[in-house]
Structures are given as C-alpha cells and as structure tokens.
Amino acid sequence: MSALQFQLLKESKDSMARRGRLTTPHAVIETPVFMPVGTQATVKTLSPEEVMQTGASIILSNTYHLHLRPGEEIVREVGGLHRFMNWPRALLTDSGGFQVFSLSSTRKITEQGVHFRSHISGAPLFIGPEESIAIQNALGADIIMAFDECPPYPATREYVSDSLARTTRWAKRCQTAHERTDDQALFGIVQGGMFRDLRARAAEEITALDFPGYALGGLSVGEEKPLMYEMVEFTTPFLPKDRPRYLMGVGSPDDLFEGVLRGIDMFDCVLPTRIARNGTVFTSRGKLVLKNASNARDYSPLDEACDCYVCKNYSRAYIRHLLKAEETFGIRLTSYHNVHFLVTLMAQIRAAIEEGRLLALRKTFFENYGYQVEG
C-alpha cells in the first residue's frame, strides 16, 4: 500500500474546482484543504489541540528550520515529528529549498546542491536533493517535497529555463534518495516562473516522473495577483487529474477561492498567524485591526458570523486590551480565530463545490468581505 491515496469525488461544471479526499498514514484530508504552518514544529502561539479544534487535518512544517534547530536527529530519536510536537494528524514538510534561497545571505548553487550559511549561527551548510530527502525522512511527515529551486521574481527567461532543468534533475535524485516510500509520499514541484511555455515544460518533465502529488512552486513571490491566477490556470491542466495539486505559500481568502476555481486542492500560508500577531483578524466583513481605538468599548465578538471558541467567549474590547497590554493570550486568541477562519472557509468552499454553487459563494463572500469580484 502506498503512502497516499487521492480520490477525486466531484468536479465542478462551471470551473476547474474539484472536491477530493486525501488519505495519508495519519489523516483523511478533505480537499480543497488549507494547511496551517508550523514552521518550527509548532503553529505559532497555538497548542496542537487548538489547531485540531479549528478543524485542521494537516500542518506544514519547515525542513530548513528544523534542520538548523533542533536538528532532525533529535526529532528522529524521539520518534519523529508527529510525536515530537504531539500532532497526531497529517504533516507535510517542505524541502528547505525556499528558505535556503530566501533566508540565507550567501548561497552558491551548484549541480550538486546549495552551499549557504545558517541565518542563526552563520555556519556554512550544504543541502542538495539527497540531504533534503534524508532530513525529511528523519522528520517523518506524511507528505514530503522534492528539493527545488524557486527562482526570484522577476527573473530572465534564460535563468528560469536553466533553473527548471536543474529542478527536474534534482527531482529524479530526490526520488532515488527517498527511503520511506511506504509511509511518506514525495511530491514533485512544477516551477517555470511566469513563462507559460516554461511552466508547460516543467509540468511535462515533472509529471513524467510520476509523483503521487504535484505542487506549483515559484508563485506568490511578488507578482501581481492576476498574473499568479493566470499561471495557475494555465498550468493545472498539464497535471494529472487523479493526483492532488498543491499551490505553495498561498492562503489569503481571495487566493483560496481563485486557486480552487483553477483546480488547486491544497494550500498553505503563514498569513493567518502572522497578521494575528500584529492584531489583525479576518472577519466575514473584511479585515479588522484590533488596536484601533474604535474597538476599545466594542463588546461584540471578532466576527458575529463566527462560532469559534474565541468569538463565543471574548469581546473585541478584551482582546484589544490584551494586545495593548502585550499579553500573550491576545495573540493566541487572534491566531486561533484566523486559523479557524481559513479552515472553516475551506469547509464552506468544499460544501459549495459539492452543491454546485461555488461561484455564488465566492460572489457573496467577496461582497461581504469587500473584495472586488472579477469576471
């Protein structure tokens, strides 16, 4: 039995949206799904029980960060990342590639891999496809990612083309290096920058390697949203229908709708916890900045339409007080609500796909939220 099954339950008639079910060793994941990010083996400020209560079935964690601290050997010795962080449901680890390129000040890319310096200690380090997979095998997530290069944006056509070819060669080496095919599913990553023909070539090369799932990488890297949507819409038809599709690093409410409408099944983003730590929350009526004075005597919940633990028990006035007083419990409450908001939005999106009313849901949601509805 393989490490992952994907069932395609329903395809929309009026868009590329799909309703599916992903089965991993630790969870049955209804798709489309939003995956909260637990960079350093914790979803910032939240307990695993709280993340479960939001309805999340899978968390993303970061290979680069865990390799640097505490080191994958410690995680492996304690029985793997699920045990280490007390998270019984599914986990996905990224390859570390994105962080090697974005966080490290000096780096040198060779055919073998990437030489870089730790952003914590400055120590010289090296990660290539084999190293990334070895780390991910030690961590033991349900889904692991091929080591790729995410080209900068903007980048020249020549740079992206060379990078893409190397990413394909690295993808093959990742498959060869992967030692836990029984309980870890390795996904391939489709790069290609903002060039349609390169996206097509990348998709053809990576799908030819027959991975159990495919990610779209190198998007949401600074380009305008319409360009991102265009690239997603162009690329997904090159991916096999019977495999899950993951749009990496994307997770604002509008992007979740637009991604789903273009055939995406999986999303991850630090956005809900990051803005929560700044005191900003999602609501059905748009973003709310809690530190604004207008909330000082507002005894209503964060979102009247939300039935989460936070909205049932706490007022905007109390949460604002905690944030102003720099009390940790304040950012716990905003983080919980925001993760719950996106996880619940995805559940609403899934129901809408089943009932053939996703476009109508998007219209209502966007109007209430204050987004412009296009098309």
Place this chain on the structure above:
Amino acid sequence: MSALQFQLLKESKDSMARRGRLTTPHAVIETPVFMPVGTQATVKTLSPEEVMQTGASIILSNTYHLHLRPGEEIVREVGGLHRFMNWPRALLTDSGGFQVFSLSSTRKITEQGVHFRSHISGAPLFIGPEESIAIQNALGADIIMAFDECPPYPATREYVSDSLARTTRWAKRCQTAHERTDDQALFGIVQGGMFRDLRARAAEEITALDFPGYALGGLSVGEEKPLMYEMVEFTTPFLPKDRPRYLMGVGSPDDLFEGVLRGIDMFDCVLPTRIARNGTVFTSRGKLVLKNASNARDYSPLDEACDCYVCKNYSRAYIRHLLKAEETFGIRLTSYHNVHFLVTLMAQIRAAIEEGRLLALRKTFFENYGYQVEG
C-alpha cells in the same frame, strides 16, 4: 447572606496549620490555597480553561494595572471582570496600593491618599481608599482588599508606626466606601513591618474593624526568609480563627509549606509564571533550567512525578527547542506546568493536614527538592 463564608474544617495538632473551606459567589475554595496571578486580566500565556485544568479555583488580578488599562469602566460595562476575562470561578483583586508604591516613580502620600504618575503614560493620578474601593467595586471580584501602605524594607520604627496608623484609618474608610457587601468580601490588611509590637498593634486595630478575612502585608519585600517566617508565626495568633488568613505575594514551594505551618490559608505569587517565561520549571527534584544543553536530547517529561497535560505529552527536548526558537508555545507549556505544580502541591498539603502528616510531607518534599529542612 454575606459574600463569603469560611469553615474551619481541621486544625493540626503539631503545627498552626489549618484545613478550611472558603465559599464565595463564584467558587468553593479548599484551603490552604494557592492563587495564580492574572495581573492584567489574564494569567500570563494561559487560557482560563487551562488555569481551571490546573485545578486553580481563584485568580488574583491587579487593581492598579486594570485601572490604568483598560480602565475599570470598560470592565464594568462588559459585566465585570469574570465576564471580561471569561473566568467563571473566584477572583480576588488587590487594592493597588502595592503597585502605586512599587511601580510609580514619583508619589506623594497624604492622609487623603496617594498622588502618583502612571508608569505607562506618565499621567498624574490619585488613588485613596475610596478610589481603590470604587475601582474594585466596578471590577467585581469575589474578594477585594483594603487600600493600605506597604512600607519599604528596611524602614524605621517611626515610619512604620505612622504608616500603620494611617493604614488603619484608611481601612475604616474602605469599609465605609464599600458598596457591594452582598457579593464582594473586603479583607483587612495587617502591616507593621518587621516590628513585633507594631504587628501586634496592627493586628489588634484591623481585627477590631471586623473584616471577613485578613491579609498579612509588607512581607516578602526583601527580608530574609527566617525573619518573614518569624513575623508570620508571631502575627497569626492575633487573628481570629474563624476568618481566612492571606499571606500576600508569597508562593515559592518552601514558603507555601512554612506559611501553612504558621496558620496561613491563602497565598498568591507571580513566581510560577515569571520563572516559566525564563524557561525554568519546578520539579519534585528541584528547579530545572530548560535551556541548559543537558536537556537537548532529554526525551523525558519536565517532571516524572507530574501527571499534568505538559508532562503527559511533551519532552524536555521539545520544550527546550521551543524556548530556544522563541516560540510562544514553549512558555505556555512551562507556565502551565508551574501553575499546576503549585496548585497540586497545595492539594497535597491539604490532604496531609487532614491526615495529620504535614511535617512528614514537608520533610520528604524538601529532601527531594533539595531544600534544607530546619527545626
């Protein structure tokens, strides 16, 4: 019906220890009891549910801090402090006196009260007995405290004597000002510095005012522990047996034992949450500093003898990782364990009083913890 009943259930034969039961509008509190501190309407890093899970039945919150931020009117408007912070069990508010004296840079004591400056905004403010009680009536805690002066240590006999006399006059004014005698019990505070005769005089004057409970103030302010124990032991016999006795600001494990042995029923202290934020935890074998390298690969729980949520689910290695990575969940886990540790220790102390083996429990606990056992 008065706001508070106290039943004395058992008195020890070989010490001044007592086992009692305090009934307030929001909780039945078994004494001796440890009260976690929620300075700004939250026990730092913890949710109210978590504080309840530790077994705590009463939280202390700070009048001075809540007066400055968010202001008692906001708390009152939302329905009081219990509702504001979502804590259904008992609350105690201090009078603000201690913070006015310890946090404010400039202050001027008059017969009317204290002029001081906000430590947040620098704004000039005034709190006297009437103001303190009005704030505490607005907050609505089950137990409120008379506005007193906590003299510095060391202080001259003359200073302490004058201060004590003023504290008595203020205590009477607090009684007159108190408007919620039906559901808030006002405790008197016995000062007197480190002078036996002044402690005796303070106790006589304050008990003559017939409060439903009495606190010992002005201890644990920098004096040596033996001196503090001596003052407690000397003072408690002056207090009526049928009223609860509260030793303010005290809560290290040894002090809890020594206070109980000298007739104290209630304790509060920021210690468990403060050291937790530094990464230090109580264990049955003494304090543990998690950031020490020896914990990096230690997969055992914080305390083998502890059955709390943290010790059941997380390793020292994981918690150390979170602390080193500056992840909030790390200080949540250490805070939870430390509060649980003291609340559970008090439950053990209560059982030992019932069974006439408190001195034996102290001996075992101190030996394991690494304390010297005296006497």
